[in-house]
Amino acid sequence: xxxxxxxxxxxxxxxxxxxxxxxxxxxxxxxxxxxxxxxxxxxxxxxxxxxxxxxxxxxxxxxxxxxxxxxxxxxxxxxxxxxxxxxxxxxxxxxxxxxxxxxxxxxxxxxxxxxxxxxxxxxxxxxxxxxxxxxxxxxxxxxxxxxxxxxxxxxxxxxxxxxxxxxxxxxxxxxxxxxxxxxxxxxxxxxxxxxxxxxxxxxxxxxxxxxxxxxxxxxxxxxxxxxxxxxxxxxxxxxxx
Amino acid sequence: xxxxxxxxxxxxxxxxxxxxxxxxxxxxxxxxxxxxxxxxxxxxxxxxxxxxxxxxxxxxxxxxxxxxxxxxxxxxxxxxxxxxxxxxxxxxxxxxxxxxxxxxxxxxxxxxxxxxxxxxxxxxxxxxxxxxxxxxxxxxxxxxxxxxxxxxxxxxxxxxxxxxxxxxxxxxxxxxxxxxxxxxxxxxxxxxxxxxxxxxxxxxxxxxxxxxxxxxxxxxxxxxxxxxxxx
Numbered sequence: 001x002x003x004x005x006x007x008x009x010x011x012x013x014x015x016x017x018x019x020x021x022x023x024x025x026x027x028x029x030x031x032x033x034x035x036x037x038x039x040x041x042x043x044x045x046x047x048x049x050x051x052x053x054x055x056x057x058x059x060x061x062x063x064x065x066x067x068x069x070x071x072x073x074x075x076x077x078x079x080x081x082x083x084x085x086x087x088x089x090x091x092x093x094x095x096x097x098x099x100x101x102x103x104x105x106x107x108x109x110x111x112x113x114x115x116x117x118x119x120x121x122x123x124x125x126x127x128x129x130x131x132x133x134x135x136x137x138x139x140x141x142x143x144x145x146x147x148x149x150x151x152x153x154x155x156x157x158x159x160x161x162x163x164x165x166x167x168x169x170x171x172x173x174x175x176x177x178x179x180x181x182x183x184x185x186x187x188x189x190x191x192x193x194x195x196x197x198x199x200x201x202x203x204x205x206x207x208x209x210x211x212x213x214x215x216x217x218x219x220x221x222x223x224x225x226x227x228x229x230x231x232x233x234x235x236x237x238x239x240x241x
Numbered sequence: 242x243x244x245x246x247x248x249x250x251x252x253x254x255x256x257x258x259x260x261x262x263x264x265x266x267x268x269x270x271x272x273x274x275x276x277x278x279x280x281x282x283x284x285x286x287x288x289x290x291x292x293x294x295x296x297x298x299x300x301x302x303x304x305x306x307x308x309x310x311x312x313x314x315x316x317x318x319x320x321x322x323x324x325x326x327x328x329x330x331x332x333x334x335x336x337x338x339x340x341x342x343x344x345x346x347x348x349x350x351x352x353x354x355x356x357x358x359x360x361x362x363x364x365x366x367x368x369x370x371x372x373x374x375x376x377x378x379x380x381x382x383x384x385x386x387x388x389x390x391x392x393x394x395x396x397x398x399x400x401x402x403x404x405x406x407x408x409x410x411x412x413x414x415x416x417x418x419x420x421x422x423x424x425x426x427x428x429x430x431x432x433x434x435x436x437x438x439x440x441x442x443x444x445x446x447x448x449x450x451x452x453x454x455x456x457x458x459x460x461x462x463x464x465x466x467x468x469x470x471x472x
Contacts, residue, residue, distance in 0.1 A: 058448070059444070059448065062447060062448045062451040062452070063409070063443075063444040063447045063448060063451075064409040064410070064411075064412035064413075064423075064447060065409075066412045066413060066415075066416075066423065067412060067423065067440055067443050067444050067447065068444070070423075070427070070436070070440045071437065071440045071441065071444060074427075074430060074436035074437070074440065075430075075436045075437030075438075075440050075441070076437065078434065078436055078437065079437065165306075166305075166306035166307065167306070168306075169306040169307075169308040169309055170308055170413070170416075172308075173416055180306070180308060180309055180312075183309075184312070187312075187316065193312065193313070193316035193317045193319075193320065194313070194316075194317030194318075194320055194321055195317075197309055197312050197313035197316070197317055198313065198317070200309055201305040201306075201309045201310065201313060204304065204305050204306055204309060205301065205304035205305050208303075208304040208305075209304060
């Protein structure tokens with residue numbers, strides 16, 4: 001095994017890392033902003049409000065991210081009006097925006113369901129207490145339901161962030177030079193797929209664990225009041241077979 | 242509508258692709274179940290070596306994107322296998338897209354299944370297993386007659402989630418050139434210049450797979466929880 005071509009092309013990998021980081025963080029940020037109102041709508045009992053959001057999340061959670069990206073990039077990109085639009089707006093020819101749109105909608109759908117679950121898991125006593133204090137519905141939502149829901153949603157959301165990071169690797173399929181895209185260029189230029197992909201896998205691995213560490217730290221801060229005073233681990237449990 | 246006629250025209254092609262997708266999904270599920278059970282048993286074993294092997298496996302797999310692993314096994318594996326082959330003077334071995342895809346997906350989901358099974362095994366009361374030994378059953382008999390049927394109920398929800406994700410991951414095999422439903426739709430969309438309608442069809446095909454799976458999983462869940470009282 002020879003890793004020198006990878007060290008020689010480190011700037012390509014860095015550039016790819018930068019693209020991945022931009023793509024994932026923008027998708028997550030916009031997706032989260034979309035997900036909060038959608039989740040509130042999803043908890044509504046009115047089927048006209050709840051229904052469309054349900055259809056949106058069902059579609060985006062039930063189909064592969066790859067298909068969603070193809071639908072936007074090849075499908076939408078070939079529509080007459082998009083071709084006309086991209087003549088006046090040059091940036092619409094760039095695959096980056098289609099990938100970003102697909103990732104954003106996908107993560108918005110997953111995050112909506114995560115936050116909805118957290119909102120519905122609010123202990124009823126908390127809401128009753130807020131009502132008893134004379135808070136309006138909007139104020140209850142803002143001051144009681146959402147803050148406690150965000151806390152409860154954090155572990156599931158950290159999984160979603162990791163999934164998004166890993167899912168973003170498919171951006172390289174539509175010509176974007178993200179982290180994996182860089183590895184594919186190196187692999188085809190030097191014919192060393194083994195080394196190139198191992199290196200990029202290691203890179204993704206490090207980012208994943210940095211993120212997991214970050215979320216652990218956040219959870220510790222946000223859940224400080226919930227931490228058990230003594231760890232009751234059942235490590236002594238008898239091992240089966 | 243023109244697009245609809247084309248869709249009908251290409252339907253046999255798309256159906257062929259759908260069969261490939263479903264085959265890949267079930268074949269990888271089989272591998273994942275075996276690997277997952279193995280990983281779970283190793284994680285719970287008394288030997289430190291096998292515990293650390295299983296932990297390394299599940300940690301590494303869950304830290305790396307599925308597509309990276311797939312490309313690594315498909316392109317990198319090809320070279321490595323033949324390097325080894327050259328040493329032992331084997332003939333040229335072709336790692337085809339089907340093998341690489343199924344192995345990768347099975348390998349990845351084996352790690353996720355391992356975590357699911359580990360939790361499920363821990364929720365089986367030890368007394369049941371001890372009773373099995375008391376009757377003179379061998380380790381293997383206790384495993385498949387008592388442990389597996391008992392833990393299935395606890396594993397099923399997690400297993401169902403893994404299956405739903407696995408099915409969607411099979412779309413990636415189109416990237417390494419396997420003629421699944423995604424690649425077939427891409428070809429049809431390219432030659433008719435109507436990619437939107439073909440990809441939309443694939444999306445709905447996946448929605449159908451998902452919906453049917455959810456029904457089946459609910460049914461299985463009810464069957465396995467027959468003896469459990471619910472509030």
